[in-house]
Amino acid sequence: MNTMAYIVILAALSVQMLVAFPEPQCSNYDFQEKLLEKTVRMELHIELLEKENKELKNQQLLTQNNYNADLAALNARLGATNKIIFRAKLSKQSLPLTTQQIVVFDTVQDNVGNAYNADSGVFTSQLNGTYVFQFAIGNPTGKPGAMFLKKNSEGIDYAIAGHTSGWNIAGKTAFLYLEAGDTVYVVGEGHVAGTYGTDRHHSSFSGVLMHAC
Numbered sequence: 001m002n003t004m005a006y007i008v009i010l011a012a013l014s015v016q017m018l019v020a021f022p023e024p025q026c027s028n029y030d031f032q033e034k035l036l037e038k039t040v041r042m043e044l045h046i047e048l049l050e051k052e053n054k055e056l057k058n059q060q061l062l063t064q065n066n067y068n069a070d071l072a073a074l075n076a077r078l079g080a081t082n083k084i085i086f087r088a089k090l091s092k093q094s095l096p097l098t099t100q101q102i103v104v105f106d107t108v109q110d111n112v113g114n115a116y117n118a119d120s121g122v123f124t125s126q127l128n129g130t131y132v133f134q135f136a137i138g139n140p141t142g143k144p145g146a147m148f149l150k151k152n153s154e155g156i157d158y159a160i161a162g163h164t165s166g167w168n169i170a171g172k173t174a175f176l177y178l179e180a181g182d183t184v185y186v187v188g189e190g191h192v193a194g195t196y197g198t199d200r201h202h203s204s205f206s207g208v209l210m211h212a213c
């Protein structure tokens with residue numbers, strides 16, 4: 001039965017009670033009538049509870065859906081696709097540069113996320129976020145050289161080596177906020193020493209995404 005039907009029955013009962021001759025309080029008729037009225041009220045109450053329960057379930061489903069969407073977005077941000085780190089060196093012992101040109105660090109040791117291009121020497125940001133870059137130049141006596149860290153052709157940092165006696169190495173670290181598509185690379189001039197033996201990496205370039213945002 002629907003709500004309307006209950007209301008009609010309740011109204012009918014009330015009218016009947018009003019017009020009926022007063023019955024003795026404990027008569028069978030009075031008892032049955034009260035029982036019927038109570039049953040109808042209870043059924044109405046149950047129907048209301050069922051409706052409330054349905055609404056609560058819908059609300060819970062909506063909350064769960066929102067929660068799942070938030071969790072998926074968070075997982076995407078923390079996921080493997082957001083890991084960006086590269087480390088590169090020079091394979092040559094010596095890289096003489098006459099004019100300012102991009103230093104192509106061709107020996108790639110790490111390149112998670114493939115943002116660094118070992119053919120061009122250019123790092124291209126794939127995500128907005130905070131990045132840290134490091135570059136170093138090492139040169140022997142009498143072979144001076146310089147390196148410039150660039151962000152979209154803007155000069156960010158500078159390091160020199162080889163102007164004094166003996167070998168020396170200069171390195172710099174830069175913290176950069178990059179938007180997707182920004183490029184970071186190193187331009188060099190003069191002499192840039194590479195790797196002597198297996199572990200003597202004199203010059204290097206590396207970078208890491210600290211957090212995407």
Ligand SMILES: *[C@@H]1O[C@H](CO)[C@@H](O)[C@H](O)[C@H]1NC(C)=O
Binds near residue numbers: 128179180213
């Ligand atoms: C990166 O930042 C720019 C500028 O604030 C914004 O227009 C763009 O939507 C952002 N891209 C992403 C993928 O968040």
